[in-house]
Amino acid sequence: MAAAASPEKHFPVSWDMFHRDCRALTWRLAGAGPFDALVTVTRGGLVPAAIVARELGIRVIETICVASYGGAAGVPDTQQGNLQILKGVTDAIVALGRGDGGKVLIVDDLVDTGKTARVVRDLLPKAHFATVYAKPMGRPLVDTFITEVSQDTWIFFPWDTGLAFQPPIAGGA
Ligand SMILES: O=P(O)(O)OC[C@H]1O[C@H](OP(=O)(O)OP(=O)(O)O)[C@H](O)[C@@H]1O
Ligand SMILES: Nc1nc2[nH]cnc2c(=O)[nH]1
Ligand SMILES: [Mg+2]
Secondary structure, three states: OOOOOOOOEEEEOOHHHHHHHHHHHHHHHHHHOOOOEEEEEEOOOHHHHHHHHHHHOOOOEEEEEEEEEOOOOOOOOOOEEEEEEEEOOOHHHHHHHOOOOOOEEEEEEEEOOOHHHHHHHHHOOOOEEEEEEEOOOOHHHOOEOOEEOOOOEEEEOHHHOOOOOOOOHHHOO
């Protein structure tokens, strides 16, 4: 299934909020470990992965590089195209992620349609999949998350946004 064509609602996330939500995610993950390695889904997973790895003391960190959303210049990338794996993980991590003698934690910022999570899960079926945010379509694909938002909501991360003037509500904004 496709993501909401043009998400109606906005869910802006500040750095403070994101840090707090990542810490909350780590508390929830503490009982599921210990983890021998962390795989982060780039690029959105990089920031939560740094925070989670710091909190859980994980030092073996690998990336899986995936791209699927690509919008026109100047607008959020809300349209999902074909998913491409630009870089996979090492054989050692694949072995761990298949349950051969260790535990792998996968971290991404969010799950939306679940398309990205499905591809990553196929590669590492026994790994524990954690995201900070989840939308209903993708929720069944993750083991642990912190906050659910509706499918027609677009989450705006602090690394994609900046401070800007807001017109007064009384002006019809
Ligand atoms: O559940 P899905 O519908 O597949 O969407 C979720 C994925 O979309 C975003 O990544 P994106 O592909 O936009 O790349 P980015 O992480 O580089 O921003 C987000 O970081 C997730 O990885
Ligand atoms: N920033 C951002 N990227 C996404 N990729 C898929 N869904 C989303 C979303 O809600 N926000
Ligand atoms: Mg991503």
